[in-house]
Amino acid sequence: MGRPVPGQRRRAVGEETPEDRELPFLDLDALEEQARDLLPGEVFDYYAGGAETETTLAEATAAWRSWRLRPRVLRGIGAVDLRTELLGTPVRTPIGVAPWAYQGMAHPDGELGTARGAAAAGALMTVSTSATHTPEEVAAATDGPRWFQLYRLHSARHTDDLARRAGDAGYRALVLTVDLPLLGRRRRDLRSDFALPADLRLANSPADGGAPELQPHAPAPWTFDDIARFGDLSRLPVVVKGVLRGDDAVRCVEAGAAAVWVSTHGGRQVDPAVASAHALPEVVAAVGEDAEVYADGGIRSGSDVLTALALGASAVFLGRPVVWGLATGGDAGVTGVLDGLAEELAHTMALCGLPEVRSVPRDTVVPAGVIRRT
Amino acid sequence: MGRPVPGQRRRAVGEETPEDRELPFLDLDALEEQARDLLPGEVFDYYAGGAETETTLAEATAAWRSWRLRPRVLRGIGAVDLRTELLGTPVRTPIGVAPWAYQGMAHPDGELGTARGAAAAGALMTVSTSATHTPEEVAAATDGPRWFQLYRLHSARHTDDLARRAGDAGYRALVLTVDLPLLGRRRRDLRSDFALPADLRLANSPADGGAPELQPHAPAPWTFDDIARFGDLSRLPVVVKGVLRGDDAVRCVEAGAAAVWVSTHGGRQVDPAVASAHALPEVVAAVGEDAEVYADGGIRSGSDVLTALALGASAVFLGRPVVWGLATGGDAGVTGVLDGLAEELAHTMALCGLPEVRSVPRDTVVPAGVIRRT
Amino acid sequence: MGRPVPGQRRRAVGEETPEDRELPFLDLDALEEQARDLLPGEVFDYYAGGAETETTLAEATAAWRSWRLRPRVLRGIGAVDLRTELLGTPVRTPIGVAPWAYQGMAHPDGELGTARGAAAAGALMTVSTSATHTPEEVAAATDGPRWFQLYRLHSARHTDDLARRAGDAGYRALVLTVDLPLLGRRRRDLRSDFALPADLRLANSPADGGAPELQPHAPAPWTFDDIARFGDLSRLPVVVKGVLRGDDAVRCVEAGAAAVWVSTHGGRQVDPAVASAHALPEVVAAVGEDAEVYADGGIRSGSDVLTALALGASAVFLGRPVVWGLATGGDAGVTGVLDGLAEELAHTMALCGLPEVRSVPRDTVVPAGVIRRT
């Protein structure tokens, strides 16, 4: 029997999840492979795939990793504080759950499992319009912090009603997804002729089962004016999700947005789009003084999170890792992913001499391969 | 039986072409493989190959993809208008057919098939001097928009006559290809000792069967003065094709050119030449106010087209994809390629918040991997 | 029997070491493979591995090789002088031994073997706190130049005592490693559940066998004030090891450091961190006038050493190559590695027209692939 290496932890946060993994750290690649084994092929592909040539998808993580960390030393850091507030909502971690659709396809618990898993991690959950449980059902499942994400999938009246219900159900912000005026061409789904399971509950469809209206060239696409309108309807601060340009961010904030969410929609819409990690500095420069800025897309490690924070994000959101967590381990799987990433973030911050997520200096990162001459 | 995913189209424009493909989207790689199977190896190579080490060829598509799209949101785009005018010729799409030689080798219908296919797509066809049908025969085949491309392959007198006939036959512009003072060294053809089939009709050769004059060190190569001369002869606006420098573009326009076409001749001439996607901004900066600018070379997706438009091109042209379309599906194959790309373009423009091809802002694209700081 | 090629040496310095190698030059890749064969898998991985995705590890050598040499000619160089002084300690080579832990795991002679091997090469050895021999034992083993490296692994009082003992035992400087407030997450070790052998002597642990205190979120992490404090305790100049930023280097020097050591801790802590080869110019620019600057991380050739010297380092340090040398050949293996690299350095300097390591001009190197226009 050996002796412990000084300073080495043999068990990391999240290690018990999911599937009783042996590894004492979060291994997202292995988790994805487990999910691939568990899920029907076309369902896995629906979640895993991107639009067109999947260039945006492929570059998302690589773009965060085009930055390098510049650690600080001798700061006497004894503990790292991951807590922050997002539009006034207190969270225990700056790593939230991005909205993703039809969670009942990934696991029988669907959005309820994700909500419980996120709450256990103290993480913000963004509940999708394309859900298999109603906003009220998800709200009843936990006390965790949550926002509601709004699409227009059916009539304007129906969409307005969803916005009102989100406010009534105690959601703390309304997230307007604006990068989906029509659906991206996802070749995997087109090849597999993917269809939603016939028995899948589309909880937020109209009671009369009215067909979705979202079609190429939607009849009444949203404009900047809808930001204030939905804020009034829901009585919630509005987050605009899917912004990749500084000028657009300015217009959103001028139109009443409380926050802007930099996103390529997981590489499922425009391809090849500028990566979130490359667009984020421009958006922060444009509106960072006036609004909160978040980012998602390809975040897969604690150092990816720290990079986003250094570039000015107040929070980041995870999509596919949470899908794989839910699919393989239900709510515990979700907690394992979120806690595992939070543990990586805290660890990396401690190594970088950074005590709190609310004040990560911009010069914590530098483009990879760049030679600084002061 | 499943339910449709909201917003997902199961059949895309062009899906029925060619070869009754199953895929509901255009798959140019598969189409090329089909053409490779159908055509004699040396004929396929004649079309597919490039000069010398094929560096220019290999970089053409990669160079378009060294740009990334920066989509706009909340623009309320309900429909996308692909129509434009090219030197006064109305077209339904900014994606035209580049001149390519000896189309009778690819399909029995030859240029007539391409012309019918392009017309069905509302696309401009550029008919080559190296054709297996006369300009008059192609003109008679359709009402579609068409330009005539001029080489000097035989005597000056014969070439002048072709220019006059193009004007008489209702072509709307004369395209002078200036990047072929002599033929590029295409190693595939040299290795295969490629020769045109003995029974191939060289429709635009002199009636007396005079041997081609184009040889290394041609006896009387064109100069800038020929631009105005051919304009006068044909009574048509002149497009100069094969320009890769801003200073050359200026001289062309000063010499009377109505438009400049940025091209590496499909990577079949100078190797390694600067890519069209890298030369286009320089040419647009030099003459964009005074002349129309087009580009070809490696365009293989709707996002490639949009990139070219953002960089200042009024139109793009396709070569090899049209060859594979004609070879595998005749005129319907040509239409399938052109419609498929147009569908991709319209879709990408809608996602990028751009309503019309005539006004695509320059800042729609940014070099890949570049971090903007506003 | 052939004749010698003019100017070709058939045997290079260090050729006899280790394992009676046939090659007349140092082959570090082969040496690493020999070590891999000799050592238990998890011990090899303990030495070879890095933190997280091992990006910092993988980039270390590549980053030195992102520079190219610009040789000088006709300087009449007849001999190269590798001698220098480091904080007043004379050495025969600017290539020293970095501190590395538990050397008794690599070879029965442990730190004593490394010390003898380094002394034979005239190279500075940095003895680690995590040693299997006491500082006094290592000091007694040779007359070679040596520094003592300090961690806080146990109580503050115990650590203070180690600092005092280092001064008493004739070490010439105290190296504070400041990039390990907690241990990096080294996945290889976590996967193998790596533990130190039960019979390994932890020579610098407290006499009462007290457990190591280094844990995530250490109770009393060092600050800049500890630099002067440890200098006073040890009566030695203090080197701060693990600095990757110019601003940190300035604070270290202002706090009393005599030298700053640019290091990523062998890629075992922050990942992905800026590479030493990219951080070094910034640190030299910040404090090069006021303090000595050293570097380690990925140095594997004489040209890597020369690059570091050109960028302003006064010395470089080797970690893993020395491990492999000790593991495969004991003290002779260590000497072979150090002499082999020194021979490469002297040879490269002669070819570059540089007579002495103490004055290598900055313009000896240029970023790879860069075109200079004067």
Place this chain on the structure above:
Amino acid sequence: MGRPVPGQRRRAVGEETPEDRELPFLDLDALEEQARDLLPGEVFDYYAGGAETETTLAEATAAWRSWRLRPRVLRGIGAVDLRTELLGTPVRTPIGVAPWAYQGMAHPDGELGTARGAAAAGALMTVSTSATHTPEEVAAATDGPRWFQLYRLHSARHTDDLARRAGDAGYRALVLTVDLPLLGRRRRDLRSDFALPADLRLANSPADGGAPELQPHAPAPWTFDDIARFGDLSRLPVVVKGVLRGDDAVRCVEAGAAAVWVSTHGGRQVDPAVASAHALPEVVAAVGEDAEVYADGGIRSGSDVLTALALGASAVFLGRPVVWGLATGGDAGVTGVLDGLAEELAHTMALCGLPEVRSVPRDTVVPAGVIRRT
């Protein structure tokens, strides 16, 4: 039987050489493979190999290809003139033969074969000190243009004598190779313990068979003063070969050099050194007004030659391709390589609208992947 493609040449210059190749163009890769088959392995490696990690070797060609051509159109180019003068020596091509050693190992004809082959191509040959024929013997073999390359391999007196004999024998310039104060560490040779064949004639060794003096740390290395001294001794203009820096080039010219030859010695000395293609612009900027500048290293195509000319070289030199030509085809093989490259150069120049090698504009090339905005 087919018909010729207009403008396609079925046989290119040099096609008959060597080994009755079928290909109607020069295929240097295939030629190298033929040489590899013909030569003893260690002899092939002696010629093919480079120093240390062979990074300089590997990058040589890639560096030329980090430039792209920007062709000019409509210049009315009817013929290309490859003739030029190099230090007053008229040549039919700007592509010369670099000095390379012990040519009798590659082919029984040795330097006489190379001289005859170069003369047939109208190309300048640089005869090496390390030759298997005396300068007088090579001079007697042909009327072709030739320079003599000088090393110090034996006593100063012997070297001085060689310089005088070169002048007496009608050589037109003396090339001092200054990048070999000692031999680079060529690992292939060290691994194979390579020795010159015992019966190889070292024609320029002292009559008494005195051993070579070139050793690491040569007793009396050359300085800038030797430039004028050897010019006086030989009564020839002096070319300094092996310069990679602008400041060194200035000192050479100030010391009396008539020309500077940018070279990495075929990647056989400093490794990793800046590539010739990246150093050339700096050297031209420094001395291009006052001296001729040449380049070698990795030139393998007509476009590589044109790139060097555009960057300011008056001529380029070939090493290994000539070795493979001589080894596989004797003098005809040498001519085939030189003519083949000249044909490629002429062809590429015609396509680029350039009529003569003496005035290739700098803006003919642009770094690859760079976007010009005028």
